[in-house]
Amino acid sequence: MEWLSVLPPLVAIIIVIWKKEVILALLAAVFSAELLLASQQHSNIIFYAFIGFIERIISVVSSAGNARILIFSLLIGALLAYIRDSGGVSATVEKLVNKGIAKSKRQVGALTMFTGMVIFIESNLSVLTAGILSRDLFDKFKMSRARLAYIIDSTSAPVCILVLLNGWGAYVLALLNNYDLGQSSVSILWGSVAFNFYAIITLLLVVYTVVTDKVHGPMKEIELALNADEQSNKSPDASELVAESAMLESTKQEQAHYSTVAPALPQQSLSKEMLQESIVPATKARFMLVPLLSMILAMFFFMYWSGDGDITQGNGSKSVLYATCFALAVSYSLLRFYKRFQHQELIDIGFKGIGELLPLVTIVLMSLTLGASLKELGTGFFIAGIVGEYLPLVLVVPMLFLAGAVISFSTGTSWGTFAILIPIGVPLIQALGLPPSLVIAAILGGGIFGDHCSPISDTTCVSAIASGCDLLEHVKTQMPYALFAGTLTLVAYIIASIMMI
Numbered sequence: 001m002e003w004l005s006v007l008p009p010l011v012a013i014i015i016v017i018w019k020k021e022v023i024l025a026l027l028a029a030v031f032s033a034e035l036l037l038a039s040q041q042h043s044n045i046i047f048y049a050f051i052g053f054i055e056r057i058i059s060v061v062s063s064a065g066n067a068r069i070l071i072f073s074l075l076i077g078a079l080l081a082y083i084r085d086s087g088g089v090s091a092t093v094e095k096l097v098n099k100g101i102a103k104s105k106r107q108v109g110a111l112t113m114f115t116g117m118v119i120f121i122e123s124n125l126s127v128l129t130a131g132i133l134s135r136d137l138f139d140k141f142k143m144s145r146a147r148l149a150y151i152i153d154s155t156s157a158p159v160c161i162l163v164l165l166n167g168w169g170a171y172v173l174a175l176l177n178n179y180d181l182g183q184s185s186v187s188i189l190w191g192s193v194a195f196n197f198y199a200i201i202t203l204l205l206v207v208y209t210v211v212t213d214k215v216h217g218p219m220k221e222i223e224l225a226l227n228a229d230e231q232s233n234k235s236p237d238a239s240e241l242v243a244e245s246a247m248l249e250s251t252k253q254e255q256a257h258y259s260t261v262a263p264a265l266p267q268q269s270l271s272k273e274m275l276q277e278s279i280v281p282a283t284k285a286r287f288m289l290v291p292l293l294s295m296i297l298a299m300f301f302f303m304y305w306s307g308d309g310d311i312t313q314g315n316g317s318k319s320v321l322y323a324t325c326f327a328l329a330v331s332y333s334l335l336r337f338y339k340r341f342q343h344q345e346l347i348d349i350g351f352k353g354i355g356e357l358l359p360l361v362t363i364v365l366m367s368l369t370l371g372a373s374l375k376e377l378g379t380g381f382f383i384a385g386i387v388g389e390y391l392p393l394v395l396v397v398p399m400l401f402l403a404g405a406v407i408s409f410s411t412g413t414s415w416g417t418f419a420i421l422i423p424i425g426v427p428l429i430q431a432l433g434l435p436p437s438l439v440i441a442a443i444l445g446g447g448i449f450g451d452h453c454s455p456i457s458d459t460t461c462v463s464a465i466a467s468g469c470d471l472l473e474h475v476k477t478q479m480p481y482a483l484f485a486g487t488l489t490l491v492a493y494i495i496a497s498i499m500m501i
Contacts, residue, residue, distance in 0.1 A: 003382070004036055005036070005374070005377040005378055005379040005382050006379060006382065006410065007032060007036065008029040008030070008032045008033040008036070008370065008373065008374060008377070008379070009029060009370075009374065009379065009409075009410035009411070009456075011025070011028050011029045011032050012025045012026055012028070012029035012370065012455075012456055013025075013455075015028055015029075022363050022455060022456075022471055022472060023359070023362055023363060023366060025455075026363065026366035026367060026369075026370055026456060027366060029370050029456075030053060030056065030366060030369050030370050030373055031049060031050075031053050033370065033373035033374060033377055034048075034049040034050075034052040034053045034056060034373060035049040036377060037049075037052060037373070037376060037377060038052055056369050056372055056373055057365070057369050059372065060365065060368045060369045060372050061365070065317045066368050068317040068318060068320075068321040069317060069321075069364065069368070069458065070361060070364060070365060071321060072124075072317075072320055072321040072324050073357060073360070073361045073364055073461075073462070073465065074354050074357060074358075074361055075321075075324050075325060075328055075354070076128060076324060076357065076465065076466075077353040077354040077355070077356055077357035077358075077361075077465075078328055078349075078350035078351070078353040078354050079291065079295075079324065079327055079328050079331060079353070080132065080353055080357075081349045081350060081352055081353025081354075081356070082287075082291070082328070082331040082332065082335060082346070082349060082350065082353070083132065083287065083288045083291060083292075083331065084353075085341075085349050086283065086287040086288075086331075086335055086340055086341075087283025087284075087287065088283065088284065088285060088286070088287030088288030088289070088291075089135070089136045089288050090136060090283065091283045091284055091285040091287065091288070092133070092136075092285040092288045092289060093136045093137055093140055094285075095285045096111070096137065097140070102137050104141070105141045105143060105213045106210060106211065106213055108134065108137045108138065108141055108143070109143075109147075109151065109209065109210035109213070110210050111133075111134065111137070112130050112133070112134040112137075112138075112148065112151050112152065112155075112210075113130075113151055113155055113206055113207070113210055115129055115130040115133055115134070116129075116130040116151070116152050116155035116156055116159065117155055117159050119296060119299075120159045120160055120163040123156040123157050123160045123168070123459060124156075124316075124320050124459070124462050125295070125296070125299050125320055125323070126152070126155065126156040126159070126160070127152045127153065127156045127459070127462050127463050127466045128295075128462070128465075128466045129292055129295070129296060130151075130152045130155070130156075130466070131148065131149075131152050131463070131465075131466025131467045131468075132288075132292060132466060133288075133292065134148055134152075135148065135467060135468050142223075142226060142227060143223065144215075144219065144222045144223045144226050144469075144477075145467050145468050145469035145473075146218075146219050146222050146223075146467075146469050146473050146474060146477040146478075147209070147215055147219060147223065147477075148467040148469065149463050149464055149466075149467035149469040149473075149474040149477075149478070150206075150209075150219065150474070150477060150478045150481065151206055151209065151210070152463055152466060152467060153452065153459065153460065153463035153474070153478060154202050154203070154205065154206050154452065154478065154481065154482075155203065155206055156459070156463075157199075157414065157448045157451065157452075157459060158198075158199035158200075158202045158203050158448060159199075159203070161196060161199050161444055161445075161448060162193055162196060162199050162200070162203075164189060164190065164193070169189065171415060171418070172189060172418060172422070172440075172444065173185055173186065173189055175418060175419065175422045175423075176188060176189060176422065176426070176440070179426045179430075181426065181429060181430065181436050183436070188436045188437050188440060189437075189440065191436070191437030192437045192438075192440045192441035192444060193441075194437075194441075195437055195438045195441035195442070195496065196441040196444055196445050197441070197445060197488070197489040197492040197493065197496075198401075198445035198446070198448060198449050198485055198486060198489040199444075199445060199448060201485040201488050201489055201492075202448075202452075202481075202482070202485045205481055205484070205485055216480065216481075217477065217479075217480035217481075218476050218477045218479075218480070219477040219480075222473070222477060283340075284338070286334065287331070287334060287335065287338075287340070290330060290331075290334055291327045291328075291330050291331040291334070292327070294323075294326060294327045294330040295323045295324060295326065295327035296323075298322065298323035298326040298327065299319050299320060299323040302314065302318065302319035302322045302323055303315075303316070303319045306318050306319055328350075332346055332350075357465060360461055360464060360465050360471065363456075363461050363471065364458050364461045364462075366456075367412045367456045367457065367458050367461065368458065370411075370412065370456060371411050371412055371413050371416060371456075374410070374411050375411075375416070379407075379410060379411065381420060393432060393434075393497075393501050394494065394497040394498050394501055395494075395497070396428060396432065396434065396439075396497070397434065397438055397439055397442045397493050397496070397497045397501075398442070398490055398493040398494050398497065400421065400424075400425055400428075400439060400442045400443055400446065401442040401443070401445060401446040401449070401489065401490060401493055402446065402490065403421060403446065404417050404421050404442070404443050404444075404445070404446020404447045404449070404450060405446045405447075405449040405450035405453070405486060406450060407420060407421065407446075407447070407450065408446065408447045408448070408449070408450030408451045408454065408457070409450035409451070409453050409454045410450075410454075411456075412451070412454050412456035412457040412458065412460075413451070413457070413458070414447035414448050414450070414451040414457075414459070415447075417443075417446070417447035417450065417451075418443060418444065418447055421443045421446070421447075422440070422443060425439045425440065425442075425443050426439075434501065435500050435501070438493075438496060438497075438500060442493055445489060449482060449485070449486045449489070452478060452482040453475070453478075453479055453482050453483070453486075454475075455471065455472065455475045460474065460475060
């Protein structure tokens with residue numbers, strides 16, 4: 001009956017495709033997982049599945065790491081609202097355009113990609129910084145938010161797993177340190193970089209998209225529709241032109257009337273309230289750039305601090321939460337110092353931003369809950385078991401890559417996939433004499449591949465949050481690129497296995 005453990009993720013995928021409703025799909029998947037767990041211990045399956053469903057959510061929220069992710073996702077909503085309502089985004093966009101840094105689609109895409117690549121220390125921070133910085137730039141140049149979500153999502157994790165001077169490298173290194181492979185874990189891990197074909201191909205596809213300014217598949221349809229809407233807005237029909245002409249004529253008459261009356265009105269007759277309403281505070285790019293820079297620098301500091309002086313050993317979930325809180329405090333203080341908003345206005349803006357992200361944060365919560373249920377069901381281990389000892393030797397590495405993709409797609413976690421497959425892959429290295437770096441690279445690449453395709457991945461959700469893109473739209477538009485890169489990677493691992501094994 002182990003095969004039933006794949007039922008919950010299948011339920012999630014079917015409902016997402018059928019109803020286009022992610023939260024409903026996740027709720028159904030979690031409940032079906034709890035039904036399977038309850039059937040193993042109780043006769044009253046429905047009742048205990050209901051109780052287990054609630055308790056599973058409680059246990060997920062009770063986890064310190066998960067709680068940090070959820071709180072961080074909510075606070076990002078407040079930070080985005082501060083940056084947006086302060087006018088900092090529009091001022092930054094204007095400054096970048098005037099300085100010649102972002103005067104074309106290619107320059108905007110390159111700026112986004114470069115920002116994501118530079119901040120390789122933590123994938124969520126990379127996604128958030130690049131997304132927040134580029135949202136209005138993409139709007140200005142009529143590029144879809146789906147394209148932005150694709151660029152930041154397909155830059156962050158691949159860069160993190162290739163650079164390795166971050167929490168990703170430390171995590172994988174900790175998994176490898178449990179085994180004796182005849183060479184150091186560090187040399188194996190660094191050797192995997194050259195064989196991580198999926199990460200390399202994915203980054204090359206991002207470069208292609210930026211340089212050529214071409215998009216394909218569903219993303220192209222969305223951008224064509226976006227441009228069509230823009231053209232229709234620029235081309236009013238005859239009735240609109242007549243109405244506009246009449247309005248202009250009326251305005252001219254009013255202006256002529258007031259130009260003769262206004263000199264007779266004493267200047268002192270203007271009330272203090274009217275004068276205050278006529279003065280609009282000038283917005284500044286610093287309202288966006290200072291909080292963002294504060295978040296990046298704070299992230300480095302907290303990674304260093306939580307790692308006891310070793311930035312690669314830092315706690316990512318702690319650091320990104322602390323950095324977000326610090327950036328939020330900086331943004332609040334900045335807006336109060338320049339008297340942009342009053343205290344109560346900032347409170348209202350912050351809660352409004354949090355409220356805007358509640359649906360996506362709910363998706364993150366349900367994704368984490370489903371992952372916890374699937375872990376207890378043993379879904380990942382069952383899928384990994386498909387990769388058996390009876391495969392031809394040259395197909396072991398490609399199959400590990402596919403197994404990693406299926407596990408991460410089904411469970412929504414690349415790190416969880418690494419934890420499942422490395423203990424399976426390492427014994428295969430020892431028993432069959434497979435190249436260690438090649439095997440580890442296939443596992444790591446497979447985990448990222450499935451994560452890019454999964455609608456229940458927390459990274460996918462954060463990318464949608466950062467770019468302001470609909471979650472399902474992001475999944476649908478990124479899928480063709482991920483599948484293309486995955487297919488090329490599979491072929492590359494077959495060729496590499498033939499040459500090296």
